Amino acid sequence: MTSAAMAPVRVAVIGAGPAGYYAAEALLASETPLVAVDMFDRLPTPWGLVRAGVAPDHPRIKSVSAQFAEIASHPRYRYFGNVELGRDISRDELLARYDAVLYAVGARSERRLGIAGEDLPGSLAASDFVAWYNGHPDHAALAPDLSGTRAVVIGNGNVALDVARMLLLPQGELSQTDTADHAIAAFATSNIREVVILGRRGPAEAAFTTPEIRELADIEGLDVGVDDPALLEQPLPPDTPDIKRIQRNITALAKYGAGRVDGERRMRFRFLRSPLEIGGNGRVESITLGINRLETEGGQTKAVDTGERETIATDLVIRAVGYRGVPLPGVPFDEASATIPNEQGKVTGGEREYVAGWIKRGPSGVIGTNRGDAVETVERLLADFADADSKAAAQDEISGWLRSRCPEMVDHAGWLGIDRHETGLGEPSGRPRVKLVTIDAMLGVARTATSADELQTQD
Numbered sequence: 001m002t003s004a005a006m007a008p009v010r011v012a013v014i015g016a017g018p019a020g021y022y023a024a025e026a027l028l029a030s031e032t033p034l035v036a037v038d039m040f041d042r043l044p045t046p047w048g049l050v051r052a053g054v055a056p057d058h059p060r061i062k063s064v065s066a067q068f069a070e071i072a073s074h075p076r077y078r079y080f081g082n083v084e085l086g087r088d089i090s091r092d093e094l095l096a097r098y099d100a101v102l103y104a105v106g107a108r109s110e111r112r113l114g115i116a117g118e119d120l121p122g123s124l125a126a127s128d129f130v131a132w133y134n135g136h137p138d139h140a141a142l143a144p145d146l147s148g149t150r151a152v153v154i155g156n157g158n159v160a161l162d163v164a165r166m167l168l169l170p171q172g173e174l175s176q177t178d179t180a181d182h183a184i185a186a187f188a189t190s191n192i193r194e195v196v197i198l199g200r201r202g203p204a205e206a207a208f209t210t211p212e213i214r215e216l217a218d219i220e221g222l223d224v225g226v227d228d229p230a231l232l233e234q235p236l237p238p239d240t241p242d243i244k245r246i247q248r249n250i251t252a253l254a255k256y257g258a259g260r261v262d263g264e265r266r267m268r269f270r271f272l273r274s275p276l277e278i279g280g281n282g283r284v285e286s287i288t289l290g291i292n293r294l295e296t297e298g299g300q301t302k303a304v305d306t307g308e309r310e311t312i313a314t315d316l317v318i319r320a321v322g323y324r325g326v327p328l329p330g331v332p333f334d335e336a337s338a339t340i341p342n343e344q345g346k347v348t349g350g351e352r353e354y355v356a357g358w359i360k361r362g363p364s365g366v367i368g369t370n371r372g373d374a375v376e377t378v379e380r381l382l383a384d385f386a387d388a389d390s391k392a393a394a395q396d397e398i399s400g401w402l403r404s405r406c407p408e409m410v411d412h413a414g415w416l417g418i419d420r421h422e423t424g425l426g427e428p429s430g431r432p433r434v435k436l437v438t439i440d441a442m443l444g445v446a447r448t449a450t451s452a453d454e455l456q457t458q459d
Contacts, residue, residue, distance in 0.1 A: 006034075007389075007390040007392070008033070008034040008035055008036040008076060008390060009033045009034065009035050009036070009099045009100070009385050009388065009390050009392070010035075010036045010037075010038065010097075010098050010099050010390060010392035010393075010395070010398075011027055011035055011036070011037050011038070011098060011099060011100045011101070011102055011381070012038050012039075012040060012094050012097075012098040012100070012101045012102070013027075013037055013038070013039045013040065013102045013104055014040050014085055014094075014101065014102065014103045014104060014105055014328075015039075015040070015041060015048065015103065015104035015105040015106060015357070015359075016039050016040070016041035016043075016046035016047065016048060016079070016081070017046075017047065017048020017049055017050065017104065017105075017106050017357065017370075018048060018049065018050060018064070018068075018357065018367045018370040018371075019048075019104040019106065019356040019357025019358070019359075019360075019370040019373065019374050020039055020041075020048070020102075020104035020356070020357070021039075021046075021047075021067070021068045021071050021072075022356070022370050022371040022373075022374035022375070023102055023104055023356045023374040023377060023378055024037045024039060024071055024074075024077060025067075025071045025374075026374055026375050026378035026379075027102075027378055027381070027382075028071070028074045028076055028077060030378075030382050032386065033382065033385050033386060033388070033390075034076075035076065035382075036076040036077075036078075036395070037074075037076060037077050037078070038078045038079075038080060038098070038395075038398065039072075039077065039078070039079050039080065040080050040081075040083050040085070040089075041079075041080075041081050041082075041083070042082070042083065042084035042085075042087070043081060043082065043137065043439075043442075044081040044082045044410040044414070044415065044418065044439065044442040044443060044446055045081065045410075045415060045418060045442060046068065046072075046079060046081065046415060047065055047068060048106055049106065049367075050062055050064055050065055050068070050367065051065070051134065052130075052131050052134040052135070052136040053130055053131070053134065054134075054367075055130075055162040055165065055166060056133070056134065056166075056174070056177035056178050056179040057165070057166070057169060057173060057174070057177050057179075058162075059177070059432060061367065062178075062432075064367055072412060077412075078395070078411070078412065079410075079411060079412040079415055080402055080406075080409055080410070080411065081409070081410035081411075081414070081415055081446075082406065082408055082409055082410045082439070082442075082443065083402065083406050083409055085105075085328055085329065086328065086329035086330075088405055088406045089402075089405060089406075090329065090330065091328070091329065091330040091331055092330065095351055095352060095353075096393075097392060097393040097397075097398055097401070098352075098392050098393075099352065099385060099388070099390055099391060099392045100352045100353070100354060100381055100384075100385065101352065101353050101354070102353075102354040102355065102356060102377065102381065103328060103331065103340060103347075103353070103354070103355045103356075103359055104355070104356045104357045104359065104374070105325075105328065105357075105359050106323075106325070106357055106358045106359060106363075107323040107324055107325040107326075107338065107358040107359060107362070107363045108127070108323070108325075108326060109127070109323065109324040109325070109326050109338075110125035110126070110127045110128070110319065110321075110322070110323060110324060111321050111322040111323065111324050113154070113275055113319055113321060115275055115276060115277055115278065116277045116278065117277055117278030117279055117280065117284070117287075118278060118319070120278055120280050120282075120283055120284050121145070121282070121283040121284065122145060122148075122280065122283045122284030122315060122316050122317065123278050123284050123317045123319065124142075124144060124316070124317070124318050124319065125318075125319050126153075126155065126159050126160065126163050126318050126319060126320035126321075127323055128142055129142070129144060129163060129318050130159065130162065130163065132144065132180070132182075132183060133166055133179055133180060133183035133187075134178075134179070134180060134183075134435075135178075135179075135180030135182075135183070135435035135436075135437040136437075137437060137438055137439050137442070140180065140182060140437040140438065143186070144186070144316070145283075145315075145316070146167075146186055146187070146189070146190035146191065146192055146316070147190075147191050147315070148191060148192065148314070148315020148316055149191050149192060149193050149194065149315060150192070150193070150194045150195075150196065150312075150313065150314045150315055150316070151164075151167055151192050151194070151195045151196070151314065151315065151316040151317070151318060152195075152196045152198060152287055152312060152314045152316070152317050152318070153195055153196070153197045153198065153317075153318045153320055154198050154275050154317065154318070154319050154320060154321055155197075155198070155199070155319070155320030155321045155322075156197070156198075156199035156200075156201070156205070156206035156207055156208065156271075157206075157207040157208065157320065157322075158207070158208060158209055158212050158366075159320045160197055160318075160320035161197070161208055161212045161213070161216075162212075163318050163320055164195040164197050164267055165216065165219070165267075166179075166187070167187075167190070167192050167195050168192070168193075168195055168219070168222055168265045168267060169187070169219060170219070170220055170221065171184075171187065171188050173219075174187055175429070175431075176429075176430060176431060177431065177432070178426065178431060178432045178433045178434070178435060180435055180437055181434060181435075181437075182437065192315075192316070193264065193265050193266065194265070194266040194267075194268065195266070195267050195268070196268045196270055196312065196314070197267065197268065197269050197270065198270050198273045198275065198289065199269070199270070199271045199272070199273065200272070200273060200274040200292060200303045201271065201272065201292070201294060201301065201302075201303045202231050202234065202271050202272060202294055202301075203226070203231055203232055203249065203250055203253055203269070203271055204234065204236055204240070204246050204249075204250065204301075205294075205301055206249065206271075208249055209245070209249075209366075210245060210248040210249050210252055213249055213252040213253060214252050216256075216267065217255070217256075221263075221264055221265055222263070222265050222266075222267060223259050223260050223263025223264075223265065223266045223267070224256040224259055224266075224267045224268075224269075225256050225257060225258045225259020225260070225266070225267075225268055225269070226253055226254075226256060226257070226258060226259070226268070226269045226271075227258070227268055227269065227270045227271075228270075228271065228272075229254070229257055229258050231271055231272070232250050232253055232254045239299075253269065272291060272292040272293065272294070272303065273289040273290070273291060273292065273310070274289060274290040274292055274303060274305065275287055275288075275289060275290075275317075276288045276289060276290050276309070278317055279311075284314060284315060284316060284317050285313065285314070285315070286311050286312060286313050286314060287311070287312050287314055287317055288309060288310070288311045289309065289310045289311070289312065290305045290306075290307075290308070290309060291305075291306050291308040291309065291310055292304060292305055292306060293306050322363055323358065323363040324338045324363070325338040325339055325340075325358060325359045325362075325363075326338075328340075331347070331350070331353070332347060332348060332349050332350060337362060338362070339355075339358075339359055339360060339361065339362055340355045340359050340360065342354075342355045342360055344376055344377070344379075344380045345360060345373075345376055345377025345378075345380045345381070346377075346380050346381070346384070352384075354377050354378075354380065354381050355377065356370070356373055356374040356377040356378075357370050357373060357374065360373060360377065361373060408443050410442070410443065410446045413449055414445075414446030414447070414449050415446065416449060417445050417446055417448060417449020418436065418442055418445050418446055418449070419433075420449070421436070421445045421449075422434055422435055422436060
């Protein structure tokens, strides 16, 4: 067998979030063909939403990063951070140097409500707010105004619950997390005392997972209630999809009842409400809602506007109605679904191109959902290359090309330096890490770490 035949199939994975790591795991586990993985991310730091999207008070969920670190220790894995497709390198350049390219870039934009007042100061996308308190460099300067007393969160998924909970958590709980320092300081002086969570349908249609509802009872001093507890008593048809989860959710919500009227910090669930207009003179002051009823047709339950209206005074509106994928330069994109069109993970009309995660299927599921999704894609890729010889450029040639194009590229040693630096900053106060929140700060630490690694290698 020639050395060329023995060379591993080289795959570029674009995006270092859960989908990217699960795809890398499946690729590196292959023996026929043998695969090498180069992972790219536009930020210096990997982990995607695990770093910048999971609520900081949920360290158990963040622990999946240990799995990612193990995957990254594989000898046929390399990391290239601070390299952006379309800014630094192109699709054609990747295809010229790799046997295959796998896009796992997630969905980093927001779904819009399309209502008047959506862009008033004080109206924020949850994607931006979550990234702000998690220290994402793109959003570290967001500076939301928390001087008002009431916030309205639009949406009935776990992100909506995360946002509402973060607004109302006691300061002592935040100080032991990896919440960005600027957010900890802002929450310490926040005047928000009530958060209203709006859902256009009923509690049976909410997408919350039960543990997230139950854990609200453990937050000291927080009064949780449902504005119309009678909605929790509506019978469910026996053929209701996901009925066990829904029953658990309703049972958990029913334990809170209507809540108290004198709670110092209050969280209220208000169902059967659709946002129609955000009002205010120069900034958010109110939100007008349509009151709905539910109708079931063809097994689908939908919210129907009754024509009744309700206006709530509020100082802050956070829109948690979903994420949306954005197109990559030169890569096929379906505007309607905001995904890269594909068949079992192979890009439709693409050239040796594959896709995994939210940009493949849309923003749905939890972190673990990405594993099965990535495995499906990798199986398709491996089948396509089962009998193919690698035509990829040599790894040193790729490294040289990237260094010439991206002098500030962060390799795995650079990322490990950032990781050590952040965790070291957190140790004195018992925090998991204190995040660097600017690209310049990250690059400064990465340069030092990479230089030290090179010197050690020379010794």
